[in-house]
Amino acid sequence: MKEKRDEMSSIxxxxxxxxxxxxxxxxxxxxxxxxxxxxxxxxVDAREPRIALVGRRGSGxxxxxxxxxxxxRQYVSSVKSGTGKGKWLWYxxxxxxxxxxxxxxxxxxxxxxxxxxxxxxPMDELINAVTGxxxxxxxxxxxAKETDSRIEEDLKELNKLRKIVKAKHHYDxxxxxxxxxxxxxxxxxxxxxxxxxHPKKKQHIDEAVALMEKRFKESDIPLLNIIPIxxxxxxxxxxxxxxxxxxxxxxxxxxLIEALPSEAKLMTAKAMQSHFVKKKFARTIVSxxxxxxxxxxxEPIPFADFPILxxxxxxxxxxxxxxxxxxxxxxxxxxxxxxxxxxxxxxxLVREGVRAAVRLIPGAGLAxxxxxxxxxxxxxxxxxxxxxxxxxxxxQAKEAYKHANKVYEDEEKEEIIx
Numbered sequence: 001m002k003e004k005r006d007e008m009s010s011i012x013x014x015x016x017x018x019x020x021x022x023x024x025x026x027x028x029x030x031x032x033x034x035x036x037x038x039x040x041x042x043x044v045d046a047r048e049p050r051i052a053l054v055g056r057r058g059s060g061x062x063x064x065x066x067x068x069x070x071x072x073r074q075y076v077s078s079v080k081s082g083t084g085k086g087k088w089l090w091y092x093x094x095x096x097x098x099x100x101x102x103x104x105x106x107x108x109x110x111x112x113x114x115x116x117x118x119x120x121x122p123m124d125e126l127i128n129a130v131t132g133x134x135x136x137x138x139x140x141x142x143x144a145k146e147t148d149s150r151i152e153e154d155l156k157e158l159n160k161l162r163k164i165v166k167a168k169h170h171y172d173x174x175x176x177x178x179x180x181x182x183x184x185x186x187x188x189x190x191x192x193x194x195x196x197x198h199p200k201k202k203q204h205i206d207e208a209v210a211l212m213e214k215r216f217k218e219s220d221i222p223l224l225n226i227i228p229i230x231x232x233x234x235x236x237x238x239x240x241x242x243x244x245x246x247x248x249x250x251x252x253x254x255x256l257i258e259a260l261p262s263e264a265k266l267m268t269a270k271a272m273q274s275h276f277v278k279k280k281f282a283r284t285i286v287s288x289x290x291x292x293x294x295x296x297x298x299e300p301i302p303f304a305d306f307p308i309l310x311x312x313x314x315x316x317x318x319x320x321x322x323x324x325x326x327x328x329x330x331x332x333x334x335x336x337x338x339x340x341x342x343x344x345x346x347x348x349l350v351r352e353g354v355r356a357a358v359r360l361i362p363g364a365g366l367a368x369x370x371x372x373x374x375x376x377x378x379x380x381x382x383x384x385x386x387x388x389x390x391x392x393x394x395x396q397a398k399e400a401y402k403h404a405n406k407v408y409e410d411e412e413k414e415e416i417i418x
Contacts, residue, residue: 004322007329008315009044012036015311022308024299035292041262042285043319049264050088050133051256052102052173054126054158055141056151060180060231061103064141065091067231067246068253069273088133091271098271102129123157130161134169136260137176138162144182144204144228147211155219162221174259175221178252179208179228183245193247195230224259227252253277269323278389282320286381289316290374290408297373313337313377317384324388339394340383340401342376371409379405 019032053061069091090097140158142151158175165173182195185204196202209226216223229252234243254277257268269281289312296308314333321328328336382404387397 004318005044005046008318011311011315011318011330012040012044015308015315018308018311019296022299028295028299032292032295035288035295038262039288039292039315042266042288043315045263046266047263048098048100049260049268050100050102050136052126052130052135052138052161053141054138054161055180056143056146056154059141059143059146061141063231063233064139064178064180064229065101065103066235067229067233067249069271088129098267100133102126102133102135123160126157126161127164130165131168134165134171135173136264137174137256139176139178139256141178141180142212144179144185144208147179147208147215151215152219155215155221159219159221172222174224175216176224176252176256176259177212177216177226179205179212179226180231182208182228182247183230183232191245193230193245195247225255227255250274250276254280257281266319266323270325275389278323279385282323282381282385282389285319285323286316286378286385289313289381290378293377294371294374297371309373309377313380316377316381317388320381320384321388326388328388336384336387337380340380340398342380342401375405375408378408 016033016036019029019036022029022032053064055061088100088102091099091101138158138161140155142154162173162175165171182201182205183191185195185201185208187198187200190198190201192198196205205228209228212226213223216226227248229249230245230247231249232243232245233241236242253272253274257265257272257277260268265281265284269278272278293309293312296312314330314337317333317336318328318330321332379401383397383401386392386400387394392400
């Protein structure tokens with residue numbers, strides 16, 4: 001990651017230095033720099049997220065980890081409490097650290113765990129862990145069949161943990177409630193995904209979610225969302241998926257990324273195995289870069305913004321490649337743009353021609369030029385998603401570029417025309 005971060009940092013520094021040189025007002029320049037800072041936070045300053053899993057024994061904390069990564073990474077015990085001491089772990093592995101996860105002994109357990117443990121109670125272990133290292137988010141897990149049981153004590157302990165983190169790290173940790181094992185709700189014979197396709201099962205899932213919403217409100221704990229899931233997945237002896245009954249995992253993963261601090265989003269999206277999740281976050285990246293390109297393209301400075309736009313589009317492709325877990329640098333990014341059939345030099349002249357054609361209409365040149373720069377950047381971004389994340393062919397990527405370019409231009413025209 002260090003090498004990739006250094007590369008992104010170099011590109012960002014170059015772009016920023018070029019923006020600093022633009023002969024425009026400080027207010028406009030600061031607007032561009034604010035957008036650039038947003039991109040820097042998500043890319044150059046990217047770090048691994050710290051996710052704390054909290055819940056009773058058997059609530060499915062370890063199973064959820066397996067499910068989100070699509071690999072057998074964590075030991076799951078079917079009888080006794082499997083996880084020992086509360087500990088921060090690296091996933092996928094210590095040698096390939098991508099996500100920092102806190103898994104602990106289940107709340108309310110009576111039996112000793114099968115792994116080694118240090119503190120007397122699960123709560124003591126959690127306090128020790130969150131005091132030493134600040135979590136970015138709490139995932140509170142509860143079995144769907146236990147939402148009507150007495151969980152006031154569990155929520156009381158969760159609130160205690162939040163207060164300890166706030167006092168120690170000055171951070172108000174957001175909470176996502178995850179209602180697990182919805183496949184076990186009545187009717188028990190219905191084991192098909194999606195589970196909410198069965199009216200009776202959907203009714204029981206909705207009731208479980210409503211109960212948890214009531215419990216959190218009564219406990220006065222701010223809640224981001226309640227997401228019902230099934231994380232059941234089996235692996236063969238070689239670690240390959242043998243049986244897959246996962247449901248709503250993509251929704252949870254997507255919402256988790258949105259809830260994390262900006263600097264923790266990129267690494268999380270990269271570590272997730274779901275192409276759906278990667279693609280959705282990559283679109284957020286494309287939107288951020290398109291906004292910058294539109295601002296820069298709107299300034300009437302012939303040729304001065306050319307290296308800036310080129311750098312922005314190149315960095316965008318590098319970041320998308322990183323999300324896809326593929327080695328992409330500025331050289332390969334430039335080759336990709338060329339392969340799309342976009343002649344950068346011709347594109348620049350066309351844009352300058354647009355400026356010249358509308359120069360007699362006050363303000364119109366700025367809007368049209370900004371729209372062109374935005375459309376090209378947006379199209380390149382969507383093509384990169386198709387090629388690097390969805391593994392589509394170059395011909396399909398070209399079609400994605402053309403379609404996205406037209407969609408963006410049409411939307412801009414609708415905004416400009418009264």
